[in-house]
Amino acid sequence: MFEALFSTDTGIAALLLRLTLGLVIFPHGAQKLLGWYGGYGWNGTMGFFSSMGIPRVFGAAAILTESVGALLLVAGAGTRLVALAIGVTMLVAALKVHRNVGFFMNWGGTLKGEGYEYHILVVGMVIALLVLGGGAFSVDGLIAARLR
DSSP: OHHHHHOOOOSHHHHHHHHHHHHHHHHHHHHHHHOGGGOOHHHHHHHHHHHTTOOHHHHHHHHHIIIIIHHHHHHTSSHHHHHHHHHHHHHHHIIIIIGGGOSSOOTTSOSSSOOSHHHHHHHHHHHHHHHHOSOTTOHHHHHHHHHO
16 A cells, blocks of 8 residues: 555656645745745634634644645655645635636736636646656655565
8 A cells, every 4th residue: 555655657747747836835835834925824824714714723734735745745755645635725725715716817916816727737736646656756756666
């Protein structure tokens, strides 16, 4: 079972996917966890999630997924589990926050929020990582080799 979880395609495509996804997700997590990049930090984000009716445990999971999980993804450590967590987080965000705005991002600044097109792209990347694993230069690849 663990071998299947950590096994990975050794190609460059999965490496590029996980690096891109991890590096794009991390700033969002850093906003929520640390208040970096104009974010509200842990307390502010948890307060916002609470106002939306999101239970604390799920709010904490989202913050940790986007911050610590993104770093794990960059390292290729637990790629499938982290990618799945990111995918679930994006689906919840799309359905709970962005669905009512529509498909498109708010490029013109005329909408009340952002659409869900970004979330669909992330979910597509997640699905690819679920199939491929961490790819070249991943901690998962090292673990899989030891399990064999």
